[in-house]
Amino acid sequence: MSDAKKFNEDFYKLEATDNKGQAFKFDQLRGKVVIIVNVASKCGFTPQYDDLQKIYEEYSPRGLEILGFPCNQFAGQEPGNNEEIANFCTARKVTFPIMDKVKVNGNDAHPVFTYLKSQGHGFLTDAIKWNFTKFLVDRHGAVVERYAPNKNPASFVDKIKELVDEKVDSTAEPPAAASGN
Structure with a gap:
């Protein structure tokens, strides 16, 4: 294996649907640092939306993208439909993309999330344990870290800064996936 980095094509083949019903192809994330997080509006960790938004405002001009995926699998903490979730995010002044509500575990x-869990392993199990599990993906499409729901995004800003300051080299190999929660 060479020392050169290559883009992780599997990541860039993924796609989702945004909360307006439009296709969101991950190929448009090529060369960006990405945080993917399962979110909920009625969770004890919901204030993390504010921290994610602050990080987004500061680092999106430098190549950061954040994708929020609403999920109702944990104690029914995201009961709303796409319109209600969008209204909630607008009221919180969230401007990063919010996707269609999804399931993150099970068949x-x-x-x-099936892909992310295979790349960023959890503690004891790969299943997502709660809302606000965060995956940090580098500019090459490699999952470099998985953060537990109780890990505030502000606590890993140094890692985000390191990744956004890293130059993109399309001939380089992505680092091995890291483990976390």
Whole structure:
């Protein structure tokens, strides 16, 4: 295996549907640092929306994208439909993309989360344990870290900064996937 980095094509083949029903192809994320998080509006971790938004405002001009995936699999903490979720996000001044509501575990888990869990392993099990599990993906499409729901995004800003400051080299190999929660 060479020392050169290559884009992780599997990541860029993924797609989702945004909360307006439009296709969101991950190929448009090529060369960006990405945080993917399962979100909920009625969760004890919901204030993380504010921290994610602050990070998005600061680092999106430098190549960061955040994708929020509403999920109602944990204690029914995201009961709303797409319009209600969009209204909630608008009221919180969330401007990063919010996707269609998904399942993150089980046979009906969205392919994005099936893929992320295979790349960013959890503690004891790969299943998502709660809302606000966060996956940090580098500019080459490699999952470099998985953060537990209770890990505030502000606590890993240094890692985000390191990744957004990294130059994209389309001939390089992505680093091995990291483990976390």
